[in-house]
Amino acid sequence: MTWRTSLDQWLSQLTDEDLVKQDIYNMTDEKQLEDCFYKELEFGTGGMRGIIGPGTNRINIYTVRKVAFGLSQYIKEQGEEAMARGIAIAYDSRHMSKEFALEVAKTVGGEGIQVYLFEDLRPTPLLSFAVRYMYAFAGVMITASHNPPEYNGLKVYGQDGAQLPPEDADVVLGFMKSAGTRLITEVAGERELLANRILVYIGEKIDMAYKQALQAIQLNEEKPERDLSIIFTPLHGTGNIPVREGLENFGFTNVTVVKEQENPDPNFSTVKSPNPEESAAFEIAIEYGLRVDADVLLATDPDADRLGVAVKNDSGEYVVLTGNQIGALMLHFLLEQKEKNGWLPRNGVVMKTIVTSELGRAIASSFGVETIDTLTGFKFIAEKINEFEETKEKSFLFGYEESYGYLLGNFVRDKDSVQSAVFVAEVAAYYKSQGKSLYDGLQELYKKFGYYKEITCSITLEGKDGAEQIDAIVEGFRNEQPSALNDISVTNVEDYAKNESLDILSGTKTSLDLPISNVLKYKLEDGSWVCIRPSGTEPKCKFYFAVKGESVEDANIKLAALQDVVLHGVKS
Structure with a gap:
């Protein structure tokens, strides 16, 4: 037709x-x-x-x-x-x-x-x-x-x-x-x-x-520093009332809402994009934060399932944390507190997506907790939660994805920025009670587990021609798989469309045991990886890059080099 x-x-x-x-x-x-x-x-x-x-x-x-x-x-x-x-x-x-x-x-x-x-x-x-x-x-x-x-x-x-x-x-x-x-x-x-x-x-x-169910994720009702200074913006969406009420019920009353972005607005008139993944969405919140020297800035997207966080770095400038960094901070605090109070189940499990940082796996492993990977999309994490409830084989502790989605209490089966906002406030209050910030806490995690760094890049190609170009990009990588990137050998190729993992050295193929999806992932000899997939919701081809360095500088160099060699090949 x-x-x-x-x-x-x-x-x-x-x-x-x-x-x-x-x-x-x-x-x-x-x-x-x-x-x-x-x-x-x-x-x-x-x-x-x-x-x-x-x-x-x-x-x-x-x-x-x-x-x-x-x-x-x-x-x-x-x-x-x-x-x-x-x-x-x-x-x-x-x-x-x-x-x-x-x-x-x-x-x-x-x-x-x-x-x-x-x-x-x-x-x-x-x-x-x-x-x-x-x-x-x-x-x-x-x-x-x-x-x-x-x-x-x-x-x-x-x-x-x-x-x-x-x-x-x-x-x-x-x-x-x-x-x-x-x-x-x-x-x-x-x-x-x-x-x-x-x-x-x-x-x-x-x-x-x-609101009553939300109280179950609070780990310590008497924790100090409830005067934590918080700036919150719902970015013209649905998060305003539930997040503010959640924070208040958890004892956080020093909360300032960004007035310009408080009310629902379908045009999202104060931002280029109502996406807390993008630093530009925090511009007005940062202005508020500087005026009152806020401890943490929080932002939710229009339907309030994603949470963005900004904190001051060592130079006193607010920086927007990545979803991987936020998830790592939440996860470490959760496991540390549960272990301290004797609440950490022996069969506990953490779930993340295949494009989410391996820092989470390192943190979970240090507490003796298993990490399971799922395809991109929180429905796959929810599917696993359902499975474990039926089999009683494992106890769900935490689920997250790099795109700013997190879940602690399984009374919800999708990512939940209300849960995330109140829990991030808990984490920030914990560090403040020690004279530290969330940024300090993140640096401690890097020193202990390694300097993991990730970035996501997208190529936008709209319309019928764009959709065909996106398919061609993915198929190009599938048909001409690189043997090395930046002179670092590719050790494993995971093709989720074929449901197979190929060990380059041995030539052995194994099943990925995940649903079919048009995704490719290349794992490199030094622990770095690259993942490529078409977006399921926007006219974009998405590229995920991840490295682990000996220092911040080393990780930045590795990440930039990996990104350049892959995207240069696409653009050329």
Whole structure:
């Protein structure tokens, strides 16, 4: 099917009064029209995410309804009990989030499935919690996470409160495809669903239950330095109220909120990108921090599942920590305190993704704790948590990924910036009680375990041509695998699309025992590694670089050299 055929099919099904049809007619750029209709927006284990606009390759009420239709058929297939348990729906502060949430509710509710819809915006971790707390069969979060303002999307959750695993996502996708090119133009009415109690609005009760559950991650209620000076910015998203209340309940009252970024704003007007991974997102928070000499700066992304942290270095300048560094600080404090208090289980386990620093493994090993790697995506960490709960084989302690996502309390099954914010405050208070900062604590970890350093780089290639170029880049590495990088031998090649690990020296191939994914990872003789994968949510090819040095300077040199040789090959 050509993009023009797809366009014509949409136009034939839409009324002249439909705003989506009017948006199509207002487009004069043929290349833009082609990009809107040349393919269907991908739905996978991360849900669906895209630019808001008309067409099969955009987020709009029709692409949202199609996902909701697929999900509703998936639930109906499970029987009446699943339909009665229903779904929970939440939404963030983005353009059209509230409208899309209601479209999901009307589509699913119209199929006779119980719907619980949050009355106002909520963060992603609260949606995950709500699914479990209410014993719902599924959940939907309307968000595009930390993407630019023109994006929106939705994440789909299973009954465990985790994003759908690949096999279940494939079932939903199959039902979506069964609808063919038909647009769902008729859905149930909100008033009708409310009158029949199929649609129920929720809110405060869930909030209170989450706050109570949050207390379980506090390790020491009487720890000193509760006057820790904290600057917090929700970056115009959903984190404002839950993070502030969480900090207050943990005893942290010296908290200043960045006023310019306190209220929800779908345009994220004070930042180029509402992403706490980027230093620029902290610009205003740093100004606040300098005025009051704050101990720590905290920032959450729009749906409040990611947390960024900035602290002063030895020169008195605020520096934004990486996700790997934040995770290492949290992990070490967690294990140290549990061991000190006799709470560290013998079968405890830490989980991280394949692109997350090996510093975490070194820290866990020093406490006799096992570390397990998963594919990128917190759903895979959640999947392991579920497995261990059933088998009782291992006890979950901590899960994290380099992209600023962390989880301590498994009452949530996705990364949770509310948990992370209050726990980072705990860690900072602990170091302050010793006359140290979080930065000092990080340097201590490096001195003890080695100078691990990592960086992630992305090449952005938009549109149909860009998607083809991204595929070509990955396939290029797959077909012409390097034997050495910077004169350092490649010892192992992991191809997650083939589910195999190749030992270069022996030629032995072993199974990776992980789900299939279009990811390549090269391990080098000196312990460095490089990982390459297409982004599942943005038009980017992502490159992950990691080294271990004898000093900060040594690690920086190694990292720059590794980055240059790989990216030079791509650009050339």
